[in-house]
Amino acid sequence: MSGVTLRSINKTFGATSVLSDVSLDVGEVEFLTLLGPSGCGKSTLLRIVAGLETHDSGEVSIGGRPVDHLRPRERDVAMVFQSYALYPHMTVAQNIAVPLTMRRLRPWQRLPLVGAVVRSVRERRAEIDADVRRAADALEIEPLLDRKPSQLSGGQRQRVALARAMVRQPRAFLMDEPLSNLDAALRVQARAEIADLHRRLRTTFVYVTHDQSEAMTMSDRIAVMMGGRLLQVASPGTIYDSPADLRVAVFIGSPRINTLDGIAREGGMVEAGGIAFPLNSGLLAGASLTVAFRAEHADIAPASDANGEGLPGEIRQVENLGADVFVHVACRGSAQPVIVRVTPDGGYGLARGQPVRVRPILARILLFAPDGRRIEARP
Amino acid sequence: MTLAAIAGTPGAENIARKTPARTEALAAYGLVAPATILLLGILVLPTVATVVLSFTDWQFGAASLNWVGADNYGALLGDEVFRKSLTNTLLYVSMVVPASVVLGLVVALLIEAGTGLRAFYRAAFFLPVTATLIAMATVWEIMLHPSIGFINLVFDAAGLGKHNWLKDPALALPTLAAIGVWQMLGLNMILFLAGLKSIPRDLHEAASIDGADGWWSRFTTVTWPMLGPSTLFVLIISSIRSFQVFDTVAVLTEGGPNKATEVLLYTMYQEGFGFFRAGYGAAITVVFLTFVLLLTLLKVRLAERRVHYS
Amino acid sequence: MIALRPSLAAEAGRHAALMAGAIVMLAPFVWMLSLSLRAPDDIFTQELHLVPRKWDAVRNYLAAFEKVPLLRYLLNGVVVTATILVLQIAVAVPAAYALAKLRFAGSKVLFSLVLFGLLIPAHVPAIPHYIMLSKVGLLNSYAGLVMPSVISVFGIFWIRQFFLTVPDDLVHAARLDGMSEFGIVWRIMLPTAVPALTAFGILSVVVHWNDYFWPLLIVTSPDMAMPALGTVYLRNTEAGIDYGPLMAGVVVITAPLVLFFLAAQRRFIEGMTLSGIK
């Protein structure tokens, strides 16, 4: 059985297509992150899962059960919104209790004073109270239970939103950039807490973000989305080391991956930046492709090096971040400077304007076809 | 729309998928149903009925009713009282609207320009809006009393002489207009205050940094343009309200002296409910409505040009 | 509103202008109070003075209550305006929510109808209303006084504008938490709209408490009069020339709303500024 399954979801707003043919399987206890640039359709997809938005075609199932015809409340999912969406006129305790009262009490039982008169209602209210306390306890917000949302800090609001989501043990958690309103330090802490929450609850988490460090640190798998399509769904390591698409390679990783225009040559060679690499692209000679490698997968050699291997270029900037030094080198075949990470020792003596050679590690070079598809290179 | 949704999506599975959207629409229809029914039954249909009635000779209580075409309107054209009434109403509107809008804006700006006594000034200027106009008209009548009235006492003390404000044909309508301004200014002020509050503070600061640091230049670069929508709203509200002038006329002058303060609603009231000529009264109402609509549409048109393209 | 401190002269000028205006605005109220406390020969005098020289407050106020049933008018005012307000809110809030937050075919048409309704003065449908009520025998009744005002297009418009500023996610969260649309209207939207509703409530009460035209048309017995019409009844008794009791009656008629407004002033201003008209 699986947590959340999407089959060929399509969605348009008017004439613009926002999601095209999105299919995805999220495991029952998996933490899956939807990662992509702003406006790529992540929130829309999440809201389709929740039933807050309708899709034009395709199928959504939750826990193996098709839910397309179900209303949001019947889907048994909980959602944490970017704005937290706490009810401003209710206390924290009342906010957290809402999903429980709505499910456990009938409309007439929710009327004020009924609890004072009818014993079964009083008992149920007591249960709800206990559950609210348990959730508040788990997130360490018990002292805040009587406050209104406007009296809370951003981090506290975020916890209340989490508590409201977890209090009723839903089948799946949907989170739409729940940390984007927090400051950097708090974000790192909250990240760990959410990951911990996932380990404890052992249910499906679908988490939306455009922050790749969140995605890399928290997820079992990442689904990279762009322009309404899923480009790759894989573990963080795979996404980083072995991107299936040039756009994924460029989107993930900081500094940005280095890319050079290349051409396939005969005899299993690829030419880029003025030199030939022994890489078998399997393409016909003369076909153009893109050669890419990450900053940590290359080193810098003096231009005067006798055997003359590596991309010739000139240093534009030396960026010292303490633990790492990033050297920006202007090379032929690349519009932007190629960035190479070196150790502080290795960076010693490098200076702007100096001619050098950039030597990528052959095994870590990635090749991409003009349409962005990855080409397995056989050295 | 539900029909269209079903027609456009073949296959049972697709119909099932549309359900959330359909339940949303169904809920919406449930929620708007009371308002829609009442809107149609209490506002739209009776308004249409008024128009229909204006083409008949019906009188209250009469058993039959005859279709008379545009006869009522023809009669209106020839009716001296009605012509006077229409002119007076337009005159009244043209005095009250500019004065109450400009004063409302000035007061709002003055109140916002400083911090002292804001709440007091706001309350003082708004109080006439909340006070029962009929009751206050009675007070005004005494204040305007030819011999013992407060205003005449003040005028006399200032050497301006005493006037018979409500009985002098030249003064009666302007006097009513002044009472109208007194009563309406506060609402306009509040609406302008709301508009002023909605202007982001940074905009003023940005304007100062960009060099608009005098009071006047800041007003012309930021405040006035940002107040555009409020101004339109205030203009529309105050012209609709001043078109409806009735209370002061009914208790203070009864249209006199010599029809100098005869206004549309008062004429309509007299014809329709004084003389029970419902058809004729309806025709006056239709003219009244037409003028209100025309004036509003004209303002919206003018404002749209400026608000959007400036 | 301005970062720079205004100069002392500017501040003095501001106060001078506003104070002069405030005096003009408040003069009728002060004069009304003053006259309501005076004896007849202190009223019919050519001298200008504010503080009564010959007090006769008790007689004036007692006489006012004797001549017409002032308390009855106030009670009618409370019953009718409160009923109108409750019905207006009950009808307008769900519609405003649907117009602001739900997608349904016909919402544009309905909203245009609301906008059009805003332009129709209440006097326009008066003749058909009168005919309808006389057909069902409801002239001169509370129901008749309430009926034309049950729907407030202004209320729908106003509350919708406010609801537009409520984040969609709040509604979405409520749906996921298991609320029905009906529940969302009353449990989420209504409580968040309290400032806007306060402002609307004050405007609605002011309009209907002070309405003269409609009661004038349909009220035929003195005990059904609303406050404004009651004032005219008082004028028409011999008190019309006995200014002391007349002014006392006028004070009694205007006091409830004026005091109510002064008490709710801050909330009213807040509601006006929060709402959608900009």
Ligand SMILES: Nc1ncnc2c1ncn2[C@@H]1O[C@H](COP(=O)(O)OP(=O)(O)OP(=O)(O)O)[C@@H](O)[C@H]1O
């Ligand atoms: N109700 C709507 N009507 C029309 N277009 C919409 C609507 N909602 C979203 N869109 C469009 O759909 C696209 C995807 O929106 P979505 O909110 O899913 O993006 P996102 O990936 O969540 O972006 P972000 O990271 O900025 O939140 C955007 O181009 C947006 O403009």
Ligand SMILES: [Mg+2]
């Ligand atoms: Mg989003």
